[in-house]
Amino acid sequence: MKDNIIKFVLSLSLLLFYYSFQFTFTVHSFNHTNVKNNIEYLASDNFKGRLAGTLENEEAAAFIKSEFKNLGLIPFEGDYYDPFNAPFPNRLDQDPFLKILDKNGKTIKDYKYNEDYKEDMLNFKKNNLKFSKKDTIKMNNTAMQINQGNESFIFYVPENSNLSFRSSFISTDSNSLYIMITQKTFDEIKDYISKGNTVSCFIPFDIKEGKLNNVIGYIKGSNPKAAPVIISGHFDHLGSDLNGTIYSGALDNASGISFVLEFAKYIRSLGTPDKSIIFVGFNAEEFGCVGSSKFVDKYKDSLKGAKVYNFDMVGSNNSVPLSIMAGEKDTINSDFIRSLTSTLSSENVTYSCVFENSSDHEAFRKNNIDAITFSDDDMTRIHTPSDKPSFISTKSIDRCFSVASVEIIKQAFDGNPMLIHYENILMVSLISIFLVFLLYRRTS
Template sequence: MKKYISYLLLITSFILLGFSFNLYLKIHSFNHDSVKKNIDYLSSDAFKGRLAGSLENAEIAMYIKDSFKNNNLKPYNDSYFQSFQTIYPHKVSGTPYLNVTDKNGFLIREFKYGIDFKEDLLNFRKNTLSFNRNDKINLLNGHIQVKKDNDFFLFYTPENSELNFRSSFISTSPYSMYIMITKSTFNELNSYIGKDYNINCFIPFESKQASLNNVTAYIEGKDPKAPPIVLSAHFDHIGSDLSAKVYNGALDNASGVSFIIEMSKYINSIGKPDRNILFVGFNAEELGCLGSKAFADKYKNNLNGSRIFNFDMVGGSKSVPLYIMGGRQDTKDSPLIKEISAVCAKSKINFNYLFEDASDHEYFRKQNIDAVTLCDADSSRIHTPDDKPTFIDTSSIDRCFKVISPEIIKYGFGKNLFILYNTELLFTSLFCTLLALILLYQNKNKKDI
């Protein structure tokens, strides 16, 4: 009887071993080194911070498109690009200045760019200003607010007089130009305002209309009419300043788009999913999530019942929790957020919640489409020149994969346990095969005796 049980165990385990080994060889192993390599490339100085509207931003869009194409993804809606119109900050010729002149135009004081003052990226409806004590001026807590004609201008002192932080560009923001100044610069300007002097400022940026592209691709499912799964990340960042200092944006968000490129390899290697799985590189997130808004507005009818998994800042310090970010109307009991938090809890992953319209999930939630952003909310270097690939933590990239892969298998492959636990199945069947061989060997020895 033991002999037959051993043979049955051996045959069963051989079958499982062959199946699991074949699946193991077939499935692309998610590789955080590949993600890191793409982060290094996308956030290199060569792309000058990937500012939406720049040539370098367009080159990155082409690179993502080629990556999707090389990974055998199809163009979504017959095109790898979805174009949309927007306003972006365009560099113009000229040298930035902030100076003080007397009533005859003679130079009294010239401040140094990057040391005493610097532009903030928020808006450039106007890029030139000259004012004096006769204009409408408000002074408050290190801020100078100036009204000229119908435009408002703001000079402000950031925390610790640090001029490195750079805001996103928002064309609808209330001031026509924003200038960061140090505390000492504020004090000097304040004293000059009280005298019969003119304060003059010029920043060579202008707000300009442009056509930008999202990058759109997909893996075709067995039922193309079923609500698709969407994996997304934005690829734009905030460019470089007027002294050519690059804001590389390695964590924000070369990391997210590099993550979904690697995910496209992994998912496509599994086989044909039950439904379409879309991969979207959003542009103009740093202009107010405009790329994702354009995508959500165009495809909202196709996305009813879909689940959007967005990745923004994947690879921060492992000491920082993985944040599950929903919209402002969401709570920890919102269905998709609750599901992902359960995965985190089961895998003993350090996580937290954030409910803000602060990434590309925003406009999907406003269309009542299930969407979350997974984010390592490590803000220590964000929007500064220090956001470089040397600070990327690959263990946090693996952490994100550990959370999202079960969700993709669940919704895209009918919660196929063979896929979900393939590695475990491989080693279990190998163990059972060895056990069956040992039992048969022992039975043979007993019979010989």
């Protein structure tokens, strides 16, 4: 009887060792160095901030397409590119100005770009204006709104008169143009206006509409009728200012799309999933999540029941929790969120839950599709020229992987414990074989 038990335990241990040993050599180990290298590449000056509508944004899309193709992902609906039309800011080959004109139209003050004033990206419905005290002006100590007919223009002083922050472009915003100015410039303009002078301003951007691309590839599951799992991150950012200062967008969001690329290698090596897995590089997130909205509008009928894992800002070097961002109407008690928080707790990851529509999960949630965004809750350098690869932490990247990998295996591979725990199983089975062998020798 004892021999039979020993033989059974030994057989089971050998079987577990065999399969876990196979996984050890066939599964691609998620490599944070690969993620960091891709962040450095996409956030390099060569891509000039990846503003949607620019050649550099197209080059970033081409890089992602090439990576998907090299991984053996299947083109989605016959093509890796999924095009959509959208408005985008278009740089004009002219110089900006903000100046004060006297009653005869003569320039009496010419302000310096990037020192005294700078465009904000919010809108460029109209790129020039002149105004004086004859116009309707609403004003407080740090902002003025100029109304001319149906047009509205905003001049405002950012915190600490810091002109480096750049907002997302929102073509539907009700105001036509936003100009950041220092407090000193603001006070001077108020004084000049009160004395009957005219403010004249021109910003060399306008709005064009054209074709942009999301990039999509997928792995076909063994049950193609099952709702898919979607893994996504946006690759666009905010371009460069009129001085050529580049907003590299390393954390936001070269990090998220680089995480998705390395994660795709890992997932691809696990074998055929039960559910199809769709990998998406979204474009025009910085225009109000336009690319993801277009994607959901186009495919929502086939996405019912899908689970969406979006990655936006992964890899902060500041001590911040891993944020699980869900829709503004979600709660901590939803089944999808509870599964995530359970894994976060089991992995001993410090986290926070945020319920707001501020990333590419938004369109999915508005269509009742389960979706969350993994994000490091660090806004210290976001939308400024300081968002560089040198501030990326591979430790934070690994932290996100430890949670996302478990959750996505749960959903796409029916929670196969071998895929989640193969390294531990290998070690335990090896120890078991050794102990059983010792026990067998003692009893024989």
